[in-house]
Structures are given as C-alpha cells and as structure tokens.
Amino acid sequence: MSSIRELARRCGVSVATVSRVFNTPEVVSQQTRQLVLGMAAEIGYLPNESARTLATKKSHMVGLVWDTDHRRPGWRHPFLQDILVALKSALSAHGLHLLMLAPDPGAGPADPRRFLRAVQRHNVDGVVIIDNGSRDPAVLALADAEVPCVALDLRFTGPTCTYVTSDNAGGGRLAATHLIERGHRRIATITGPAGNWPAAQRLAGFREALAGAGIPLAGDDVVAGDFYLDSGHAAMTRLLARDPRPTAVFAAGDEMAVGAIKAIREAGLRVPHDVAVIGFDDIEVAALIPPGLTTITQDKTGFGTAAAESLMAMLADPATPPEPTMLPTTLILRGST
Amino acid sequence: MSSIRELARRCGVSVATVSRVFNTPEVVSQQTRQLVLGMAAEIGYLPNESARTLATKKSHMVGLVWDTDHRRPGWRHPFLQDILVALKSALSAHGLHLLMLAPDPGAGPADPRRFLRAVQRHNVDGVVIIDNGSRDPAVLALADAEVPCVALDLRFTGPTCTYVTSDNAGGGRLAATHLIERGHRRIATITGPAGNWPAAQRLAGFREALAGAGIPLAGDDVVAGDFYLDSGHAAMTRLLARDPRPTAVFAAGDEMAVGAIKAIREAGLRVPHDVAVIGFDDIEVAALIPPGLTTITQDKTGFGTAAAESLMAMLADPATPPEPTMLPTTLILRGST
DNA sequence: TCACCTGATGTAATCGGTTACATGAAACCG
DNA sequence: CGGTTTCATGTAACCGATTACATCAGGTGA
Numbered sequence: 001m002s003s004i005r006e007l008a009r010r011c012g013v014s015v016a017t018v019s020r021v022f023n024t025p026e027v028v029s030q031q032t033r034q035l036v037l038g039m040a041a042e043i044g045y046l047p048n049e050s051a052r053t054l055a056t057k058k059s060h061m062v063g064l065v066w067d068t069d070h071r072r073p074g075w076r077h078p079f080l081q082d083i084l085v086a087l088k089s090a091l092s093a094h095g096l097h098l099l100m101l102a103p104d105p106g107a108g109p110a111d112p113r114r115f116l117r118a119v120q121r122h123n124v125d126g127v128v129i130i131d132n133g134s135r136d137p138a139v140l141a142l143a144d145a146e147v148p149c150v151a152l153d154l155r156f157t158g159p160t161c162t163y164v165t166s167d168n169a170g171g172g173r174l175a176a177t178h179l180i181e182r183g184h185r186r187i188a189t190i191t192g193p194a195g196n197w198p199a200a201q202r203l204a205g206f207r208e209a210l211a212g213a214g215i216p217l218a219g220d221d222v223v224a225g226d227f228y229l230d231s232g233h234a235a236m237t238r239l240l241a242r243d244p245r246p247t248a249v250f251a252a253g254d255e256m257a258v259g260a261i262k263a264i265r266e267a268g269l270r271v272p273h274d275v276a277v278i279g280f281d282d283i284e285v286a287a288l289i290p291p292g293l294t295t296i297t298q299d300k301t302g303f304g305t306a307a308a309e310s311l312m313a314m315l316a317d318p319a320t321p322p323e324p325t326m327l328p329t330t331l332i333l334r335g336s337t
Numbered sequence: 338m339s340s341i342r343e344l345a346r347r348c349g350v351s352v353a354t355v356s357r358v359f360n361t362p363e364v365v366s367q368q369t370r371q372l373v374l375g376m377a378a379e380i381g382y383l384p385n386e387s388a389r390t391l392a393t394k395k396s397h398m399v400g401l402v403w404d405t406d407h408r409r410p411g412w413r414h415p416f417l418q419d420i421l422v423a424l425k426s427a428l429s430a431h432g433l434h435l436l437m438l439a440p441d442p443g444a445g446p447a448d449p450r451r452f453l454r455a456v457q458r459h460n461v462d463g464v465v466i467i468d469n470g471s472r473d474p475a476v477l478a479l480a481d482a483e484v485p486c487v488a489l490d491l492r493f494t495g496p497t498c499t500y501v502t503s504d505n506a507g508g509g510r511l512a513a514t515h516l517i518e519r520g521h522r523r524i525a526t527i528t529g530p531a532g533n534w535p536a537a538q539r540l541a542g543f544r545e546a547l548a549g550a551g552i553p554l555a556g557d558d559v560v561a562g563d564f565y566l567d568s569g570h571a572a573m574t575r576l577l578a579r580d581p582r583p584t585a586v587f588a589a590g591d592e593m594a595v596g597a598i599k600a601i602r603e604a605g606l607r608v609p610h611d612v613a614v615i616g617f618d619d620i621e622v623a624a625l626i627p628p629g630l631t632t633i634t635q636d637k638t639g640f641g642t643a644a645a646e647s648l649m650a651m652l653a654d655p656a657t658p659p660e661p662t663m664l665p666t667t668l669i670l671r672g673s674t
Numbered sequence: 675t676c677a678c679c680t681g682a683t684g685t686a687a688t689c690g691g692t693t694a695c696a697t698g699a700a701a702c703c704g
Numbered sequence: 705c706g707g708t709t710t711c712a713t714g715t716a717a718c719c720g721a722t723t724a725c726a727t728c729a730g731g732t733g734a
Contacts, residue, residue, distance in 0.1 A: 003689085003690055003691080004690060004691060004692095005690075005691095013713075013714085014713065014714045014715075015690090015691080015692090015714090016692080016693075016713070016714060016715080016716095017712085017713060017714075018691095019691070019692060019693080020692095020693095020712095020713085023692075023693095027711080027712075027713095028712070028713080029711085029712060029713090032712080032713085046454055046457050046458050047458065047690085047691070048391070048458065048460065048689085048690050048691065049458045049459045049460065049691095050387045050388075050390040050391045050396065050459075050460050050689090050690080050691090051387075051391050051689075051690035051691035051692090051719090052690080052691055052692075053387040053691090053719095054385070054387045054388050054391055054689090054690080054691070054692095054718095054719050054720065054721085055690085055691050055692045055693085055718075055719050056691085056692065056693095056719085057719080059387065061436070064437075066425075067422065067425065067426070078418075078621070080418055081415075081417055081418040084421075085404065088403075088404065088437055088439070089404070091439065092439035092440065095439065095442045096439065097436055097437060097438055097439050097455075097459070098436070098437040098439075099398070099434055099435070099436050099437070100401075100425055100434060100435040100436070100437065101434055102425070102428065102429035102432065102433065102434050102435075103429065105432045117383055118434075120383050121383050121384065121385065121386045122386050122387075122434070123385065123386065123387050229625075258625055284415070284621075284622060285621065285622045285625050285626075288595055288622050288625070288626050289622075289625055289626055289627070290626070290627060340719085340720055340721085341720060341721060341722095342720075342721095350683075350684085351683065351684045351685075352684090352720090352721080352722090353683070353684060353685080353686095353722080353723075354682085354683060354684075355721095356721070356722060356723080357682095357683090357722095357723095360722075360723095364681080364682075364683095365682070365683080366681085366682060366683090369682080369683085384720085384721070385719090385720050385721065386721095387719090387720080387721085388689090388719075388720035388721035388722085389720085389721055389722075390689095390721090391688095391689045391690065391691085391719090391720080391721070391722090392688075392689050392720080392721050392722040392723085393689085393721085393722065393723095394689080
C-alpha cells in the first residue's frame, strides 16, 4: 500500500501538496496536479480513509442501527429492503457509506448503551435508525449521541435528532373514507400492538373519519395484532364470530390483511363480497394474492431519500435539526374491497 | 471526546498502559487495570476505531458490495433481506461490522474499479459480494483486492476468494423428479437469462433428471425469463400456445412462477389441474398465493452464516481460501403441483 | 552478594493523512 | 525601484491509537 509520503517522494513534492491535489485541487498548479495524479494512477495510490477520518473527524460513513431488539432478533419487514435500497442510493449520491453497526462487543444484549457506544467508537457522521417501534432503551439512548440522527417510522426528537414517518393518521382516514364510500356500515379494524405509535395513528385517523360519518367503532370492533400474518388470521377469526359480523375490515398492516383474507376464506366466505378487506403498507404480496389487496401505500423510496436529506441538512447545520418529515399515503385500489 | 492521553493523564499512567488495559489486560496489574477501567467509565472514554485501524490495519469492518449494476440500479430480490439479516447477525457475533460500500466517488458509473477502490480506501478486513449474476466487470475486479472475498450465488474464485451457492443442479433435479413422480410427461421450463450461472445449473440438473427418465426437453420447451414476474407471465403465455401444451412447468425463480400462474389463470386454465407449476427460491409470496406454490427452497440463513464462516476462516489464514460452500436445496410441497 | 530473571510500566516511533503557518518567487503598482 | 499582493509550495504539528524496546524494582538461586 503506497502512502502519501511515498507518492510525494516519487513526485518530488511535499506531502502537503499531494494532499492538496486531492482535497483542494484548485490551489495547486495545473502542472503539479497532473504530475501527482499521473503518478498516483501509476502506483495505484488511494488515500487511506482511516487516516483521513482521524485527521478530519469526518468518516463519510452513516451508521445504520437496525434489528435492534435482542428479544426479537432477525426481525424483518418487507419494507426494509425497499427502504434500504433507497437509503443507500440516496446516501451514495452524497458520497456517504452506510455502516451497519453491530452492538458494542463489550456490552451485554440488554445494555442500553450497546449501540450508542458502537456509534461513538466509529466516528460516523450520522445515524439512521430503522426500528420496529420497540422503543428499545438502546435505541432511545441514541438521542444522546452528539451526532445527527434520523429515525424511520419512530417518533424521535432531540437536539440532533429528527424522524421520517408516513402520514399514518391520513392513511387511516383514507381507509375509512374508502370503506364508507363503498357503502359499508359494519366496520371493524385489526390494529397493531399496544404502544406502537404508527399503528395508534392509523387507528386514530380511521376512527376519526368513521366518527365524521356517524359510524360507531365499538371496543369489540378493534382487535390488536402484532403485524405478522398469524395475528391477522386470529384477529379475523374473532371478528367473524361477532353477530352481526362486520362487512369490512381495515388491517393496520398488509401481512395481517393477508392473514385476515385467509381466515375469511376458511370460514367459507368471499372477499370482497361477504367481507371487504383493506390493508396498509402495500408490500409486494398485496398485488399478488387474489383478488388483489386494496391497501394504503407508503412511499418507501421517499423514506430513504427523506432520511438522506434530513441527514444532509444536519450535517450542513448541526445546530438545528430539520422538522420531521411526513410522507403522504395513498389509496391503492385492488380487488379486496 | 476524551482521548487515550487524557485518560492516561487522569490515571497518572502512560498511554501504553491504558492501551494494554484494553488490548492485553492480562499483562497489567489488577490494581492498575481497575483504576483505568473505573476512570474510563467515569469520563466515558471509548477507543477511537479510526486510530486503531490506522495503527493495526484491522478495521473490524466487512465491506458489502451490493446493488452493483449501474444499468439496473435498485435491483432487489426477496432473498436479499433474509440473507442480509443472517449475514449481519453472523458477523456481529464475531464483532464485525458491515459497511455497505458506495462506489468510489471519483469513478464513473461504468468504471470497473469503482468498488475495488472503495474497498481499498476503507481498510475493510474482508468483502462480501451480493450480486445478481450480472458478471459486472466491477464485481469481477474485486478478485484483485488483496482482501478475503466471499461472493454469494456467484462463481467467484481467486487467491483470496471463495463463494457460497445453493446446490442449484440438485434443486433442478428435485424439481424434475417431483414432476415425473406426479405423472407428468409433457414438461417445459422457464429458465433465467442467458449467462446466469445459477439458472444454467438449475436447468442442467432439471434436464439431467428428465433425460434419466427418458423424457425429452425440446428447444421450444425452454423459454428464458429475467427472474421478474412479467417475464414469467410472457414465457408462460408462449408455452401455452404450444400444441400439445405442457402439463407441467418448472420456473427457475418464484417470481416467474407467480407470473406463470397468472398467465395460466388468464388463459382460463387451472393450477395444478391443467398445468402444474413448480418454482425455485421459496420467497415469501410462494406460501401466500393460492393454491400455494410448490418450490425448491434455498437456505437463506445458511447463505449468511456460511459467508461469515468462510470469511472468518480466511481472516484466520489468509493464504488458503476455503472451498466453496454448496447449500442443500429442498422440495417444499404446496398446492401448485 | 551478585547476576539474572520476571513482571509492570514508561518512552517514543509509527500508522497515513490534514492543515496552520512560513517561505519564496513572480507580478503588480505608484 | 521598493513595497505589497498573490500564488504555489514546503515545514512540521497534530489526530488517537499500537507496540517494539527500554527501564526499573523486586525476587531468586548460587
């Protein structure tokens, strides 16, 4: 590995000049610049990022804190991949790399500082948090990192923190309005786990729009799931047992909606003829299962780009974190309603 | 940020002693060790990884080269997420972080060294390649990195390279055997794009098993797709136009299989009654679309852990790259055959 | 008692860059 | 022509760690 000193020696210039060729080329003469660049190409010189980071305290790396919940490892959501792709390419465009942080090795699995320490050790310029709404203390502790932080789908504020989320309440409203327009009056919903903020917002918007139309949503009409398929199946089974049974159901996540459709079919009923189903997320399967799942779509690419932009804004002006971003949600009409 | 010098000063010891407390604690006296650790906790000292990397040339980071094809950016496969989760947790267990590399900023989108340079700059201890079989020169160039390299689902060897793949030929054989056992004799297949190695292996195994049973596979019985849904739909449409039409189809990827099922339905035919379909991959939707897609499953978790293990082996002994890993494939029986 | 070893610690060079400041030559100006 | 800019470059301190080597005190064996 050739170092800057080696390159400087070969060119007969000082290391400072070489450094300037790469960092502030405009201050070095045309002639010298070409000499240095030519020789650099010849001997395959590349600046060592660790050394640069040490000297400048900028690593050009963004830490990704992800799959944080040690009680539910390997957690995944079909969103993640889309978001990750978008995030990575948005960051790449700004010359930033994404470092997927492992918890600090010195820490136990429940240590609330296990990610904070990993972040601090690595000199990352910023942090993106993709969490499952677990409100894990180790995630919340990241607010103390003196580093720009952007959380995805998690309310997360602080002197250097902001977040990106969907307009969950608006999405809930859209879902309700759609079902009402389709003529439904006996409506139920499968919500997310207690304490999950996005799910609560979806429910709030949904409830609000129903109330506006004078349609009640009784306690029994709201059943909680955990966003996974089986919980949607179980919840739907319970709802079908009600009398009169609902003619339409809003599931706060597509996987649960798929589970619900399965339960409806197993009960010998048809979708949407007997029970209409609307989901939330617009994951890949939504378009593929018959009769096609009507759903509220979230802007997955938007999550990635908005996160990158918020981060860039904070890198430019660390003092003032930007306002949280709220991404619009849209109704996607398919066959299930 | 407190440095090692600051900590040493506060403890009244030398920086060497502090360093030893963290790296070779056994050589420092019990008393000093506790003094240093106590003070470190008090002032929140954490070693700076960039400085360590500079001094030791070990970064504890593994570079991930992914989404490499600039002609098809944002490429994704439902596998990726599962593999990524497994890879990350396997590496975490060894204290390694995963750096998702952006192409070197100084390079154009077609520069064959754009990833190689990114790898070299960052002092990563190793590289994992997740490629779409594009045989992108920029990926192949990584064989020149003097760093342990593990490629996933891509034949990739070299003095410091190895790879992990599924037993694609075996999977193809499984698929053929299954269809034969079901009594099919008019069999066709939707394969992957020309030059795609895994797809070619699947086809080879499939063909071999058919030949063993004395069943011919004519040129017209093999139609190429690109692994995406639409290509499966188009290929199936062509196959259905044949006379006599096939009674069973093997698609080299589940997405194409789903597209094929769609085409069969649109032609007014039933799965599996009129045409049986078997896929490859076992992605999430396979279990969800009716009637359930029979498929050959790949061990996604195995990809992640095998990649991590190969990497660890090369880190331990850089001279001898381990043999490629071939993961077993299994038949998953569902309703489509 | 002396030579030698052992265990704990310190000194200082080193890793590969960046950058404030100094230097020196050429250009410009009245 | 002397003085002031301007431009290109060099010198050397610094970033925060690691580690080879030196040092030194105390113990051991002859």
